[in-house]
Amino acid sequence: MNTHTRWRLEIAKILTKKLALYPEVRAIVVGGSAARNYADGYSDLELFLYWDKEPSNIIKQDISTLLKAEHRYPKTHFAYHNALIINGFQVDMWHKTASVEEANIAIVVDEGSTDLDASNIVDTMRFCVPMHGREFIKSWKDRVEKYPPGLTERFFKEYLPHFHLRHILLESKRENPTVFYNMLSNIQCSLFIILLALNKSYFPTYKWIYKRLNELSLRPEKIEIRLQNMYKETPEIAVEQLRDLLAETLTLIEAHYPDYDTTSARQELIQPMPKLYEPVLSSKTENPRKSQRGNCS
Known part of the structure; x- marks a missing residue:
């Protein structure tokens, strides 16, 4: 004490x-x-x-x-x-x-x-x-x-869909830190809920996220400092660090709940980095609607 x-x-x-x-x-x-x-x-x-x-x-x-x-x-x-x-x-x-x-x-x-x-x-x-x-x-x-039977799986079902990287990958390429770090925080909080459920721990509120994570036996190595360091990195690096943590968490789930299907969550983690699109129409491209009107005249 x-x-x-x-x-x-x-x-x-x-x-x-x-x-x-x-x-x-x-x-x-x-x-x-x-x-x-x-x-x-x-x-x-x-x-x-x-x-x-x-x-x-x-x-x-x-x-x-x-x-x-x-x-x-x-x-x-x-x-x-x-x-x-x-x-x-x-x-x-x-x-x-x-x-x-x-x-x-x-x-x-x-x-x-x-x-x-x-x-x-x-x-x-x-x-x-x-x-x-x-x-x-x-x-x-x-x-x-005694933690209620089936409650862990209910939390998995509700919060694993939040392991979705497409939108945060897009924001990592844009100059909008407000949106990026809001998304990062939300995904980290969902990760916290998943780890609580995995360890059959109830919710202590988010203000004690690091203290409670430190007490959990099933968790990615050095998770507290890794979560904190994401806010010190560039968005591109932070999102890749996040991807690693989420993947390690899924590995823990698969080890302790082998019957739980994590295929969809895994799929969300392999989202590619956003592609920078070049213009697909040039100034010389003929407007097809204008061309059709000309042919009818």
């Missing part, structure tokens, strides 16, 4: 002693970067409170008063009661009902959904640190620990 994570968890313990006084609170957990041991010097603290029923704004304001918290946003903002400053430190406090969280977990665990928002909720539950109501949280943790 790194130092940034450690002292954030200590703050969570102090806050939990006060928050646990509310009898309607079934459980309190730490989520976010502190739960995953990803915290750095800029990280806030995310606390999730699970209630029997949705607390009123009056109760939420009472909590803010109890914790001597300041609000980061005006009352008209949707996150007014969630985004707090306590002793100069940013704390995000999320209020959820147990029934809603149960439904969110079921979307992934029981229904096998590829919805990334739902997957992030399950990832948070897998890594969260219980502060209060440990037995209550344990039942959810046990449910999300």
Whole structure:
């Protein structure tokens, strides 16, 4: 556990002693970067409170008063009661009902959904640190620990078509870095989703892409630095480096899921570099329509 994570968890313990006084609170957990041991010097603290029923704004304001918290946003903002400053430190406090969280977990665990928002909720539950109501949280943790059967293949089906290089190859030849690097980022993010699925890992959000990739056992060698270096290269070089990473990922899929057909994805990777076309009509070429009119006169 790194130092940034450690002292954030200590703050969570102090806050939990006060928050646990509310009898309607079934459980309190730490989520976010502190739960995953990803915290750095800029990280806030995310606390999730699970209630029997949705607390009123009056109760939420009472909590803010109890914790001597300041609000980061005006009352008209949707996150007014969630985004707090306590002793100069940013704390995000999320209020959820147990029934809603149960439904969110079921979307992934029981229904096998590829919805990334739902997957992030399950990832948070897998890594969260219980502060209060440990037995209550344990039942959810046990449910999300086993990756749903067939979910990996569903992610393959949805995201492997994004391994499509024709358009980014074209943009690598044009002076439009905004479009090129947007395409590059999108394909890298889809690659991340594929590798998560291959490793039976849920979605932690894209902001932790490099930290999570570093934890995966099945991944192309040195993938984090290779992804980052693409933004330092010329577009032509970057797209070839991307092609190599995608091909290596397909090789991993073929090794661990030999029955999954990657033929189409492979085909997308062998797209040639764009051809520079020369004019196909010269000024001396006779206009066929004009010629026909002349023949009829």
